[in-house]
Amino acid sequence: MLFTELQLIEPILTALKTEGYTTPTPIQEQAIPHILQGKDILGCAQTGTGKTAAFAIPIIQLLHNSANRGNQKPAIRSLILTPTRELAIQIAESFANYGAKTQLRYTVIFGGVNQHSQVQALKQGVDVLIATPGRLLDLMQQNIIHLHTIEYFVLDEADRMLDMGFIHDIKKVLVKLPVRRQSLFFSATMPPTIVQLAHSILRNPVSVEVTPVSSTVDTIRQELYYVDKENKRHLLKYILQDKSIERALVFTRTKHGADKLVKDLQKSNITAQAIHGNKSQNARQSALQNFKTKTTRILVATDIAARGIDIDELSHVINYELPNIPESYVHRIGRTGRAGASGIAIAFSDAEEKEYVRDIQKLIGKSIPVNSDHDYPLVNTVVTPAAKPNANSNQRFRSNNQRYKR
Numbered sequence: 001m002l003f004t005e006l007q008l009i010e011p012i013l014t015a016l017k018t019e020g021y022t023t024p025t026p027i028q029e030q031a032i033p034h035i036l037q038g039k040d041i042l043g044c045a046q047t048g049t050g051k052t053a054a055f056a057i058p059i060i061q062l063l064h065n066s067a068n069r070g071n072q073k074p075a076i077r078s079l080i081l082t083p084t085r086e087l088a089i090q091i092a093e094s095f096a097n098y099g100a101k102t103q104l105r106y107t108v109i110f111g112g113v114n115q116h117s118q119v120q121a122l123k124q125g126v127d128v129l130i131a132t133p134g135r136l137l138d139l140m141q142q143n144i145i146h147l148h149t150i151e152y153f154v155l156d157e158a159d160r161m162l163d164m165g166f167i168h169d170i171k172k173v174l175v176k177l178p179v180r181r182q183s184l185f186f187s188a189t190m191p192p193t194i195v196q197l198a199h200s201i202l203r204n205p206v207s208v209e210v211t212p213v214s215s216t217v218d219t220i221r222q223e224l225y226y227v228d229k230e231n232k233r234h235l236l237k238y239i240l241q242d243k244s245i246e247r248a249l250v251f252t253r254t255k256h257g258a259d260k261l262v263k264d265l266q267k268s269n270i271t272a273q274a275i276h277g278n279k280s281q282n283a284r285q286s287a288l289q290n291f292k293t294k295t296t297r298i299l300v301a302t303d304i305a306a307r308g309i310d311i312d313e314l315s316h317v318i319n320y321e322l323p324n325i326p327e328s329y330v331h332r333i334g335r336t337g338r339a340g341a342s343g344i345a346i347a348f349s350d351a352e353e354k355e356y357v358r359d360i361q362k363l364i365g366k367s368i369p370v371n372s373d374h375d376y377p378l379v380n381t382v383v384t385p386a387a388k389p390n391a392n393s394n395q396r397f398r399s400n401n402q403r404y405k406r
Contacts, residue, residue, distance in 0.1 A: 006032050009061050011101035016057075019097055025050035026210040032058050035184065040205040042198050043186040049210060051156070052094045055080075055184050059152050060099040063127050067103065073125035074105055076145070078152040080130040081173065083160045085110040085281060086288065091156070092130045104128065111135040112281045119144055133161075133169035140176065147176045155201065158187035158194055159327070167197070174201065188334075189327050220337035222345045224357065224368040226378035229350040232320060233264050235376045239318075239346065240270060240298070247291060248316040250300045251332050253323065258300045261320065265298055272298035303328050311335065319347040322356040326363040351380055 003016050003024055016022075024032065027045045034041060035058035045051050059078050067074075082088050092108035099106070107121040108130040115135070122129075122144060129136075129145070139145040155161070161170060185198045185205070198205070227235045240248070252258045258274040265272040273287040273296045290296040292311060303323065317336045323329055329347075336343025347368060349357050361367055 001029050007036070008032075008057065009064065011064065012057060012061055012098060015098050015100045018100070021053075025054075027051060027208060028054045028057070030208045030210065031055065034206045034208070035059070035182070036061065038182055040182060040202040041184045041186075042202055042205040042207045043184065044190050044207075044209040045186065045188065051186050052091055053098065055154050055156075055186065056091070056094050056098050059128070059154070060095065060102060060104060062152065063104055064099070064102045067127070074127045075149040076126055076129045076147070077149055078128045078154070079147065079150050079173075079177075080128065080154040080156060081133060081136070081161075081170070082130065082156045083132065083164050083166060085112060085132060086275075086284065087157065088130050088132055089285070095128055095130070106130065109135045109139065110281075111138070115139065133166045133173065137169055137172055140173075147173070148178060150177050150181055152182050152184070153177055153201075154184045154186070156186050158185060158197060159189045159191070160331075162193060162197070163325075170197070188331060219342045220333055220345050221342070222333065222347070222368045223371045224347050224349060225371050225374060226354075227348050227350060227374075227376045228378055228380055229352070231376040232348050232350070233261065235348065235374060236261075236318065236320060237265070237268050237270065238374060238376065245316050246297065247294060247311070247314060248298055248318050249291075249311070249314060249335050250298055250318045250320050251323075252300060252302060253321045255302055257321065258302055261300050262298075265300075270298060271296045272300060274300045276302040303332070315343055317343065317345045319345070322347060322349055322353045322360070324356055326356070326359040329360045330364065349378075351378065 001024060002022055003013060006024065006029070008016075026049070027043060028050050031041055031043055031054040035055065041055075043051065043054065045054075063077055080088075080091055082091060088108050088110050092106055095104075095106045104127045105125060106128040107118070107126045109115075109118045109122075110132040111134045115138070118135070119139070122139070136145065140147070155170065161167070183201050183203070183205075185202055187194050187198075225235060236250070239245070250261065252261060255274075255276040255278050258276050262272045262274045273290060275284050275287045279287070287296065287299060291299040300320075314336045317333050319329065319332060323332065333343075333345035336345060347357075347360075357368070
């Protein structure tokens with residue numbers, strides 16, 4: 001199927017053509033027609049499958065077709081609620097790109113920066129507001145934002161919202177929304193708490209699920225390295241000797257750990273920057289931009305900061321420290337292998353993290369092939385992987401990793 005077959009208006013088709021988009025992803029193909037028909041959506045799709053366009057494109061069309069053609073200042077008709085600043089900014093960019101040929105106005109608000117410029121944009125009038133919960137509630141309490149004109153509400157990355165403790169903020173927003181509205185609910189995973197929240201928001205929703213819950217993209221090649229904790233930094237630099245790795249997104253569990261790793265990499269003349277919640281908004285955006293333009297080779301991130309990272313052709317994601325929540329592993333490696341592209345996800349596990357490996361493999365329903373072809377094996381304990389890949393799989397991954405040898 002092509003975008004031209006989804007009964008989209010010419011301004012959107014022209015904008016999509018400018019962006020180089022011709023074929024919708026599965027979630028776009030399934031969700032867009034239902035949204036255009038005015039139905040609520042319960043969408044479960046892994047990160048990197050095109051969720052933003054799946055809701056942005058039809059909302060732009062619906063708003064454009066019923067836009068006020070006079071000179072009246074536009075009211076906020078669509079609210080997109082998302083967990084992080086980075087993700088909010090990228091959603092706003094998507095709305096601007098897909099709606100470039102329309103007269104709709106978009107703005108994004110988030111905390112961590114002075115509210116003045118955001119308030120000024122709101123006073124000019126906007127059709128679509130993309131917001132993080134904290135700043136949205138703050139401006140609502142100041143009577144700067146009112147939600148009684150909302151027609152289209154999107155709750156994006158719902159599972160991450162709950163992980164970050166936003167459930168009470170979400171409920172405060174929901175009670176201010178009009179009863180008559182179209183609601184779109186998207187989440188990468190659907191545990192019972194998410195399903196319960198969805199039922200409180202949606203009315204007779206159409207379910208759209210394009211990949212099994214918590215599955216990993218088939219185009220991502222996963223590798224597991226067992227290594228002592230104190231040798232992880234040496235193993236990382238050993239792997240990064242491969243000059244074909246132009247960029248790698250590296251995950252740590254803590255902000256302090258991210259900063260410490262960046263300093264160590266920089267001492268070895270490897271360009272690296274950290275992105276996490278303690279960084280200023282300007283510092284985070286600068287680090288992200290440098291990574292996109294390949295000025296910075298390594299971006300070290302924590303889970304919360306990385307949820308909004310959308311980088312084309314990102315070949316490698318490295319779990320320097322494994323998450324204690326297995327679903328987070330799926331989110332992390334979903335930064336690569338996006339939109340059908342291939343990618344490599346490398347995981348380091350020390351003795352204490354072997355339990356996390358078992359939980360992850362249980363969740364994704366497959367074993368992660370172990371790569372033992374390196375100089376920093378785990379020696380402080382006996383390695384007993386949850387499940388051993390077959391001999392052919394071992395041989396294939398050994399041959400694929402000859403480049404890591406000195």
